[in-house]
Amino acid sequence: MSARFGNTELPAEQERALRRAMRLEWVSLVYLVTAVVPVYLVMGSSQAMKAAWAEDMLSFIPPIAFLVAVRVTRRAPSPKHPFGYHRAIGVGHLVAATALLSMGALLVWDSATRLVTAEHPPVGLIDVAGHAVWSGWLMIVVLAWTGIPPVILGRLKLPLARTLHDRVLYADADMNKADWMTAGGAVVGILGIGVGLWWADAVAALFIAASIVRDGVSNLRVAVAALMDARASTYDGEEPHPLVREVDARLEALPWVGQARSRVRDLGHVFHVESFVVPAGGTAPMLAELVDARERAVAADWKIQDLVVVPVVELPEEFLPGVHEVVAGHDAGR
Structure with a gap:
């Protein structure tokens, strides 16, 4: 098998x-x-x-x-x-x-x-x-x-x-x-x-x-x-999957990343992740930095089958509804 x-x-x-x-x-x-x-x-x-x-x-x-x-x-x-x-x-x-x-x-x-x-x-x-x-x-x-x-x-x-x-x-x-x-x-x-x-x-x-x-x-x-591509949840469907925050935390731990938020599509056993990152200081990241960011995030768990890192000027609310509320709550908890 x-x-x-x-x-x-x-x-x-x-x-x-x-x-x-x-x-x-x-x-x-x-x-x-x-x-x-x-x-x-x-x-x-x-x-x-x-x-x-x-x-x-x-x-x-x-x-x-x-x-x-x-x-x-x-x-x-x-x-x-x-x-x-x-x-x-x-x-x-x-x-x-x-x-x-x-x-x-x-x-x-x-x-x-x-x-x-x-x-x-x-x-x-x-x-x-x-x-x-x-x-x-x-x-x-x-x-x-x-x-x-x-x-x-x-x-x-x-x-x-x-x-x-x-x-x-x-x-x-x-x-x-x-x-x-x-x-x-x-x-x-x-x-x-x-x-x-x-x-x-x-x-x-x-x-x-x-x-x-x-x-x-x-x-x-x-x-x-x-x-219907609802937010990725645990295997029982009861809670948001903790891997979503884990990916964001790994990306935000990088020195060149100011903010990071991801939307995760649960395909069955595995996840497809789209991560939007705001570079610190507004400086565009190098290709090597993007590759490193992707590898670090993918290494979080075997379920991440694919992940794309998208540098943006600000977190796009049209792709991440409610992101401003989430970011505010996250920053307040820091």
Whole structure:
């Protein structure tokens, strides 16, 4: 396997993380096969089991999207795609988020309809080795298998998503970590049927569907923002990425630079940076100084695939909206 994202050669830590992430995604796919088949076989007419099965089916999307996107992002830039194919990560994230939101909304409608119409799901007895067994117990056993392993897989994937700055892997890990809630909600619904609370099944299904919708909305928001070239943020989309300030600080540490501000485009795993610098004293920098500035900034992190340094008389607000407020706050903190 090529240890690259396009033209970006991965450091040893990221190379190991990528290999491990790919192995975990293949393990996840194999596990999901062993989960969705038993759930389908025992779900009967339970709405909660149906919702749990649907979520397990949706869980196939992030691992597949990650494996496909990683393969695509290895391609080198071409005349048609001069920035490379790193946006494949964003496309995969958008596909996964859209699928989650669509299926979640459908399940919310289906579950709410069954609750309003007071549909009573039958959970009867089955014959096991000559003994009559309530089928709800089999459902609970199967749900335990669908709820515990994903939590372990999710916790193993999460630090790898941080190391690789991979939002598809993060979305997958986040869904895995929350799978115990899906299984737990379905168990509550099944037990509710067992004690005569017919509505517990539909309520549990609504809970599961709502969690799917929540995952879909949060991931869709981050995916769309990234594809719209929003400010570069951390892998979870929660905070501005600290690398932006790191690049500015490295440039401003140079003796010939008075001010520096950058706008950073998050391409997926890697960043494209445009840094505007105001020379101290208004003296134009030499070519060697610009080359040195670029090399110092690029050395800040492996994720900086490309960086351009643009000398300007003053920081251009039309390219850096709100730059005057940011600069004022920065200078006040000095």
